[in-house]
Amino acid sequence: MVDQRPPLSSVSDFVTWEPVLRLMLADDAERRAARTARLAGRVGRYGTSLAHRGRMSSTARTAVEDIQRALARGGVQEIAFRAEVHPDGRAALGLVWPTPVVEPASGYPDLGVLVLADGVLPEPWRRRPDPTIRAVPAPSADPELLERTLRERLPDSVGATEEEIAAAEARLGVTLSDEIKVLYRVTRVYAGEDFDFEEADRAGEAIGCEASGLEHLRSVDGTVRHPGWDLGAKRAVGGEPDAAVQSLAGSPGWIAFGSNGGDEFAVDLTPGPAGHFGQVILIDHEQSLGAELVADSLTDFVLGRMREERREHRGEDLPVVAGVGAGRLETIQAAAHPDLEVLTIGPGHGAPFSLAPLTDLPRLRTLTALPGTLADPLEVAGLSGLEFLELGAREWRLLLDAEAVPRSLKAAAVKVRDQDHLPVVAIANEILDLWDRPRIVQTLLSGDLGPAA
Incomplete structure (x- = not known):
């Protein structure tokens, strides 16, 4: 507590x-x-x-x-x-x-998101990379050409030793690609107390980005990119079968080695089904999920042979994410796809919506429903995989009184809209009590x- x-x-x-x-x-x-x-x-x-x-x-x-x-x-x-x-x-x-158990919501009238366990994140930020044991370097990966190019550009540079590279691998818990090893055999970029701004600038120009020193290589931690439950619970990433980059927030195999001053470049050791081991990806600092392929290999990256086509970020539309109500899908049945992860329900043109078509959906994890949009709020109890639930105060009152709050939840929110504001804290505290969390004062x-x- x-x-x-x-x-x-x-x-x-x-x-x-x-x-x-x-x-x-x-x-x-x-x-x-x-x-x-x-x-x-x-x-x-x-x-x-x-x-x-x-x-x-x-x-x-x-x-x-x-x-x-x-x-x-x-x-x-x-x-x-x-x-x-x-x-x-x-x-x-x-x-x-x-209180630490409440994350602020984007809409100021709302109380915020109740976090029901310490350190929990929405599923996309918990997702681990799929195994990539069959991934191989791209045909353009050429460690010998890469080394010649870098030595020509950095004739006086001092590289890392094999022992230092092995130590970096041990620290990261991965086997680095041959290309990234070549890069650091040619130049350490800088090292601890021996930092040299001019050497770092020369290395950056030779490599094509603001490069990190060997001791500063790190894997991209998806938890750092988490925008909070209010936004994160309603996000999803696609898993296209032809994707070159896995749909992740981060990976132990995304080894960040440089930046463009805001975004990060990483060699990807856990590529997607259509990707290559050691490809170069861009992690956009304005995005909280996913990464973009920029070069098939580090050799291509250093030689300026960048990918010209840019794949749009996918996954935030049907069938993974859906909205029902005026201006969106007309029925719950239209949204009830086996891949559905996130459903938002707003006011419709007719009667409130039944959740019955959602009962057997295996991946549904987020449900948000504005006050008054559900025909029977107790149908929420049949959604066994929910990790985030956002309902109005009356709907929460019914679930609490019936002892039907899904225990699979990791976070929850109470929407106020035109309902009474003051009772919301009491309802929120009842929800927190179910998980033995500190109460809101x-x-x-x-x-x-x-x-x-």
């Missing part, structure tokens, strides 16, 4: 938040219509998520800055809040304090903002 930071008394006062609530109620249509207004937002040490129109008043700006200074003094990164304001001015405010405050104008 992880200890939670105690609430900060300096911001646990309704008066502190009153200017912020008034700012967000400036266009007070709900209360003027004799309905309860529901507000949600976040204030962080370096920014805010506040729904309001027009410029922020000086009073509200001062209140926000005071809250931000209090968070900084207390070492708190961010605080979320939810409020209900009745037409007569009575207001209930809930301050939701940060919510400070409840009350005040009076006066009747609607």
Whole structure:
């Protein structure tokens, strides 16, 4: 269990938040219509998520800055809040304090994603490479040509010893390709205390990228590329039978040896079915999954013989990922493919959707359904392979009361939309209790903002 930071008394006062609530109620249509207004937002040490129109008043700006200074003094990164304001001015405010078991969501009204075990990641970021025992170097791989080329370009360079290369292999736990061994026999690029900027620049020009020293070779760790459950659970990667590069977030056989200043180049020792051992791939820093083939061999890479065709990233469409509802597929049956991994359900034009067609799908791992879109939320219990579930508060209430929450889950989210905000924390804590996780701390405050104008 992880200890939670105690609430900060300096911001646990309704008066502190009153200017912020008034700012967000400036266009007070709900209360003027004799309905309860529901507000949600976040204030962080370096920014805010506040729904309001027009410029922020000086009073509200001062209140926000005071809250931000209090968070900084207390070492708190961010605080979320939810409020209900009745037409007569009575207001209930809930301050939701940060906890390691909740990852922030991309939509500010939402509580965030409940992480139900330490260190768990969505399946694409856990995926390991398929065996590649039959993979061979490309016909263009020519260690002798590569060595001659590099020695011509780097006549005075000092290379690594066989013992140092063997030590790098032992550290990485892989057998390096003959080409990458040749590269480091010609030049170590730089080494520890003997770092030489000019030597590194010359090596980079000769190789074709900002090259790493032998001791800095590393495998690409897919967990580092994880964007968080809110985005990651809804992503998928394809597994085309003709792929040259395996659909992974990272691999022990992706050995990063250089960069273009942002993206990484790696020799691929675990290629796809149509790839070659030791091919060169690009890991895009703006992408969290997959890699792109840029050269069939390191020889090609150094000689500038790059792949001109670029394969588009695939996998985020049918049949692996699907959406049902207005503007997307019309029925659950249309999405129910054996390869389906991720399904998003939104409002449709007719009756709410039944999940019955999904029951026997072997790969379905993510289900997100907006509030009110499910005919029978208890049908979720029949989806035995779910690892991420996102539902509205009412749907979660039904699952909890029926003791039907799938125990296969690794993460979960409660969508609020137009439902009451304040009960969401209580529902989230019930979900966390099922996995014996630390509870979310919510400070409840009350005040009076006066009747609607």
